[in-house]
Amino acid sequence: MTALLEVRDLVKTYGEGEAETRVLKGLDLALEEGEFAALLGPSGSGKSTLLTILGTLMKPTSGQHHMLGEDLTAASDRDLTEFRNRHIGFVFQFHHLLPDFTALENVMFPTAVRQGRETGAARERARELLVRVGLEDRMEFLATELSGGQKQRVAIARALMNQPELVLADEPTGNLDRESASQVMELLGEINQNEQTTFLISTHDEKIAASCRRQINVSDGKVS
Numbered sequence: 001m002t003a004l005l006e007v008r009d010l011v012k013t014y015g016e017g018e019a020e021t022r023v024l025k026g027l028d029l030a031l032e033e034g035e036f037a038a039l040l041g042p043s044g045s046g047k048s049t050l051l052t053i054l055g056t057l058m059k060p061t062s063g064q065h066h067m068l069g070e071d072l073t074a075a076s077d078r079d080l081t082e083f084r085n086r087h088i089g090f091v092f093q094f095h096h097l098l099p100d101f102t103a104l105e106n107v108m109f110p111t112a113v114r115q116g117r118e119t120g121a122a123r124e125r126a127r128e129l130l131v132r133v134g135l136e137d138r139m140e141f142l143a144t145e146l147s148g149g150q151k152q153r154v155a156i157a158r159a160l161m162n163q164p165e166l167v168l169a170d171e172p173t174g175n176l177d178r179e180s181a182s183q184v185m186e187l188l189g190e191i192n193q194n195e196q197t198t199f200l201i202s203t204h205d206e207k208i209a210a211s212c213r214r215q216i217n218v219s220d221g222k223v224s
Ligand SMILES: Nc1ncnc2c1ncn2[C@@H]1O[C@H](COP(=O)(O)OP(=O)(O)OP(=O)(O)O)[C@@H](O)[C@H]1O
Pocket: 014, 015, 021, 023, 041, 042, 043, 044, 045, 046, 047, 048, 049, 050
């Protein structure tokens, strides 16, 4: 296997002076292509902070960050945005769907906005993805007309729109009942198997973590 991403000696502090909180304290982590990994750790241990940095949405205070052979450590904000749009998908606990738009529009819009136009190809890809996540009969439903599990499926389809190599999921099942949670995990597992997409999934749920092939524990600012 080839390393998809690697961070070394990652440090992240929030605040300054007396208020300074050191959250990541020299964390090292490598993810191989095609991994399906759970990110575990007590509340406040820095899981979201790590995902935000791996997603290039925030820079670390210090440390190295490489992905797909690119050194992201010193990249400009503009380059990071482009890199993120091409290579990384996000799924959050609260799906952040646009309530007044349909499932199809929610999947298609981020790409359309980025491209500055709505292409037929984007619509086709969004349709395919919604079929893929089992929502072929809900494409034209408004986000508000969907169940929690269905909304999360839409969010997963949206995350896959640009065929990212890496999907970062922050508590993707945190808001779901047990059955919807295991369906969502099954779906992520299928996508991982079929498309070799790498997944890093933060969770507090031991069962969810056990269903992943690798468990990564964060404690005291490092991977233990
Ligand atoms: N923007 C911020 N400013 C200051 N402190 C922050 C900020 N974001 C997070 N923190 C602090 O960093 C620590 C780690 O937070 P983070 O959200 O990464 O933890 P987590 O492991 O994801 O927690 P949880 O499991 O509860 O979601 C916490 O102590 C938190 O208070």
